[in-house]
Amino acid sequence: MRYFLIAVSFLSLAILCVTPVLYATGIGSADLSQHGMNVGTLGWFAATPFWMRSSRA
């Protein structure tokens, strides 16, 4: 389960990064970019709290 959640977090970050890059390079659209960023943000905050321990605070 832990590895699955870690995978979801990093997949979310990847979506967050890739869709705007696609838009900037003329392959994707502005809408796709915004949806990608929203999905990436949701995915990160849905999965990360369940596997990331507080390391410093």
Add this chain to the structure above:
Amino acid sequence: MVSDREPQQAASKLVCGKPEKEGGGFAANEYERQPVPEDKTKGLKSFVGLFASEHVAGTELLIGPLFVAAGVSAFDVLVGLLVGDFLAVLSWTLLTAPIAVRKRLTLYYQLEKIGGPGVIDIYNAANGVLWCCIAAAMIYVSATALFVPLQISMPKLDDLYPSSGAMVLIVVAVGALFALIAAKGYDAVAHFANIAAPWMAVTFIVLGIVALPELGVRSPGDFWRVADEVVWRGKAQQGHVQFTFWHVMCFSWFGNMAWHFGMGDLSIFRYARKARYGLASAAGMYLGHYIAWITAGILYAVQLQRDPANTGVVPGPMAYTAAGMTGIVLVFISGWTTANPIIYRAGLAFQAIRPKWSRVRVTFVAGAVASVVAVFPGFCNKFLSVAMLYGLVLMPMGAVIFADHYLMKPLGMQEFYAEKTGARIHWPPPLAWGLSLVACLALNVFLGVQEFFLCLPGWLIAGLVYLLSSKLLQQRSSLRGSGT
């Protein structure tokens, strides 16, 4: 004696914005009054992570646009930041980290040994007030995230007062909420800040990328033309100082002066195995004070391109334009996660002066003061000057620590003089503090030297005054001692 002083050391429990828990990372609440043992030191990776997460804050969204408003050119900002950030990294590596590794003590404990407990009280009072001001900027940034869904009218760049009653209500409500959470539920937000940190860093970079096509960048080759002609056009907005390469360089060098020249980061680098770990500060500088500032400047350019009359530096709507809901979430979280430790720190600093005061109440009052300041957009529109003044006010104590560490023995004087004499206040440090600030004020008023260029002369003056007054005072006491 130790227990009496513990509350006064409380602010040192916070390291670069976040308090530490026992056993975790840089547990700064341990070894407050003794050197960190060698076996408790940390590796380079810990410092890279800490700096990378701490220097991507809500205020980056104010600074980037204010550079544009100050009329920097593309060369000034892209090269000036590169050089200034490099000088800041060198300052951490060559000034702060070597003293921290050699002594392995917090700034507070070193200051107490040099100037006595009375000096720590003055330092805490100054710190508390300044932290309230910085927290105000964070509260304002977060509150602007709510301006979009609530359709609040935006303040303009030259506005001093709030644009509407609704704006006042939103800012005060956000500030009160942050203050309450900082006072009551600090740990939960600090944990959340850790979770959000990697996402924030990535989203800052992505915001810059997603805004570029709107400015006409279709390929990497277009970037320089657009940067020069559209984003950083080199003409200051009315009421703002015209920035040059030197302004940008000095701002990025001294923007964190309280932490490097001012020795605030002795508290974290006392855990470093080697002094060269100061280089880890590059992670924070180039991510937060290069990429994030550039991104924020690009977002402001998009706003101006859409409506040239819309000159207000309002991070929420600015980020929403480029990234929709993600932009709003970024603005709110980046302001909140950085306001939380700063309000908490302000509370601790005030409580340290009067340990009997309730920590919860003092924290809430500090948050309330910050909220009132945050209501005035004129304060945030002058944030470049506010950030410089923050460093300027605290840096003299860094010069005192530097001079005490390196120069006292070679000049035939004693270091840690207050500890040796048991004085409550040893006057050379407060004298150095006061006179250097008066000298800076004189340079500003009579010679017109702007605040961006005062830090280095101020630091040198503080060191010089400390050495000269120590020489006089220590000589006089030794004469008195030999006479009796």
